[in-house]
Amino acid sequence: MISQEEFTVIHTLKAQGYSIRAIARMTGLDRRTVSRRLKQSERKPYAKREYPSKLDRFKPYIQKRLEEALPKRIPSTEILEEIVLRGYDGKLRILQEYMGKWYTEHGFGKAEDPIVRFETKPGYQAQVDWTVIRGGKSPIYAFVMLLSYSRAPFVYFTDNMRQDTWQRCHEKAFVYFGGVPQTILYDNLKSVVIKRDKYGKGKHGFNDAFLDFSKGWFEPRLCRPYRAQTKGKVERFNRYLKENFYIPLKASLKGSGVTITPDLLNLHVFGWIARTNERVHATTLARPTDRLQEERKYLRPYRPEVSAPVKLESFTTNRSIPAIMIDYQTRLQEYEAIVPRRIDHAS
Structure with a gap:
C-alpha cells in the first residue's frame, strides 16, 4: 500500500x-x-482481508466458558485442553490472542506476578501453605506441598485447618512423594509458629505439637516477616490451582446440582496433578514428572512406625492413570496399613 x-x-x-x-x-x-x-481521484486503502480461523467454530463454546467463570479467569492452557478434545487442531497462540482480546473487551487487564523464585538442590526444600478455596459457612481449604526442585505438587482438600489435620496432610504428602525433604518453608501460620524471635533473633517459638511432629524428619523454616514471596513457588501454584483446576471444575458443574465438597475435589485433583506434571515447566524447562524421579533419590525415606490401619480416600479419577500415578497409588495403599488416624470432615 x-x-x-x-x-x-x-x-x-x-x-x-x-x-x-x-x-x-x-x-x-x-x-x-x-x-x-x-485512475483514482483519491487514495483508497486496500480492503482488509478476513481469513477463516481454525478457532471460529469453537468461539461460542470458549465465550460461554469464560462467561461462566467471571469475574475469575480460566487460563488459556486449560481452555486449549477442552477444545482439543472437541476437535481443535490449531495453535495455543491463536487461542491466547482471542482470549486476550475478549478479556480486554470485558475490562480485564493482565495480572502482574511480583513473585521472585529461588532455585534449590533436589530433596533440599519443600514449600507448604494453606490456601482458602471457598469461604463462608462451608469452607474448603487446600493443603499444598510443593517440592522446590521438581515443582511437583501435592494437594489435599479439607474443611478445617486443625493441628491434627495439618499433620495428617504432611504425612499424606510424604507418602505421595515417597520421602521427606530436608527443610520445609512456611510463613507465619499458627499451626507452625507461636511467636517469632521468641528466644532471640532467628530463634522462634514454634508450635510444640508441630515441633514434636517434625523432629527427626525435617527442619521447619520460616519466611521473613511480611515476605510470603520468599515461598513464591507454592504461592504461584496456589493461584494456578484455583485458576486451572477449581474455577474450570466449578464452572463445568454450574447448574448440575452437584455440591462441591472436599471429597469431590480430592476425587478429581490427583488426575489433574498427573496431567500438569507432564507439562514443561516455564522456569525449569523440564517436566515435573522427570525432575521428581531425580528428586526422589534425595528425599529421606518416610516410614512411620505405627500399626493400626486407616481408610484413605481414593487418589484416582475416571481418567486414565499414568504409570507414575500407579506408583503413587501403591505407596498410598501401604500408607493405609500403617497410619492409625484419618482426617474427618466436620459435619
Whole structure:
C-alpha cells in the first residue's frame, strides 16, 4: 500500500507531463501500481482481508466458558485442553490472542506476578501453605506441598485447618512423594509458629505439637516477616490451582446440582496433578514428572512406625492413570496399613 504522500506525488508528476514509465522510475514504484493509482481521484486503502480461523467454530463454546467463570479467569492452557478434545487442531497462540482480546473487551487487564523464585538442590526444600478455596459457612481449604526442585505438587482438600489435620496432610504428602525433604518453608501460620524471635533473633517459638511432629524428619523454616514471596513457588501454584483446576471444575458443574465438597475435589485433583506434571515447566524447562524421579533419590525415606490401619480416600479419577500415578497409588495403599488416624470432615 502506498502512502498519501506517494499518491500525491504520482498525480503531481502526471500533471507535469511525465509518463507512467518515468513516474515509476522516479518514485521506485511498480508501473502497474502507478497506472492503477492514476485512475483514482483519491487514495483508497486496500480492503482488509478476513481469513477463516481454525478457532471460529469453537468461539461460542470458549465465550460461554469464560462467561461462566467471571469475574475469575480460566487460563488459556486449560481452555486449549477442552477444545482439543472437541476437535481443535490449531495453535495455543491463536487461542491466547482471542482470549486476550475478549478479556480486554470485558475490562480485564493482565495480572502482574511480583513473585521472585529461588532455585534449590533436589530433596533440599519443600514449600507448604494453606490456601482458602471457598469461604463462608462451608469452607474448603487446600493443603499444598510443593517440592522446590521438581515443582511437583501435592494437594489435599479439607474443611478445617486443625493441628491434627495439618499433620495428617504432611504425612499424606510424604507418602505421595515417597520421602521427606530436608527443610520445609512456611510463613507465619499458627499451626507452625507461636511467636517469632521468641528466644532471640532467628530463634522462634514454634508450635510444640508441630515441633514434636517434625523432629527427626525435617527442619521447619520460616519466611521473613511480611515476605510470603520468599515461598513464591507454592504461592504461584496456589493461584494456578484455583485458576486451572477449581474455577474450570466449578464452572463445568454450574447448574448440575452437584455440591462441591472436599471429597469431590480430592476425587478429581490427583488426575489433574498427573496431567500438569507432564507439562514443561516455564522456569525449569523440564517436566515435573522427570525432575521428581531425580528428586526422589534425595528425599529421606518416610516410614512411620505405627500399626493400626486407616481408610484413605481414593487418589484416582475416571481418567486414565499414568504409570507414575500407579506408583503413587501403591505407596498410598501401604500408607493405609500403617497410619492409625484419618482426617474427618466436620459435619
